[in-house]
Amino acid sequence: xxxxxxxxxxxxxxxxxxxxxxxxxxxxxxxxxxxxxxxxxxxxxxxxxxxxxxxxxxxxxxxxxxxxxxxxxxxxxxxxxxxxxxxxxxxxxxxxxxxxxxxxxxxxxxxxxxxxxxxxxxxxxxx
Numbered sequence: 370x371x372x373x374x375x376x377x378x379x380x381x382x383x384x385x386x387x388x389x390x391x392x393x394x395x396x397x398x399x400x401x402x403x404x405x406x407x408x409x410x411x412x413x414x415x416x417x418x419x420x421x422x423x424x425x426x427x428x429x430x431x432x433x434x435x436x437x438x439x440x441x442x443x444x445x446x447x448x449x450x451x452x453x454x455x456x457x458x459x460x461x462x463x464x465x466x467x468x469x470x471x472x473x474x475x476x477x478x479x480x481x482x483x484x485x486x487x488x489x490x491x492x493x494x495x496x
Contacts, residue, residue, distance in 0.1 A: 378442050381438055388431050
């Protein structure tokens with residue numbers, strides 16, 4: 370992927386995401402027409418049919434652009450890194466079945482380190 374295309378695509382992606390949020394917040398809820406019937410202000414900014422059709426089409430367009438930029442950014446990121454992080458992780462640790470006659474507690478027992486003896490020089494003397 371060309372490096373000069375990545376940053377502008379991220380800028381477009383963020384702009385479309387913020388626009389999509391604002392467009393959805395501008396849309397009136399289902400009870401908005403009821404408020405206009407009882408003397409509230411009606412929304413005539415977008416035409417006599419209301420904001421439904423215009424904002425609906427705008428939402429659809431912004432959502433489609435958002436999905437396309439998301440897909441393109443995901444493809445570009447996977448090409449830049451060289452694959453999936455999951456596949457390049459540490460190999461899975463294989464466990465072996467315990468041999469017959471040995472209990473699991475005896476098999477997993479490890480020797481515990483003992484405390485250092487006094488007088489070995491590892492203790493600090495009080496001053």
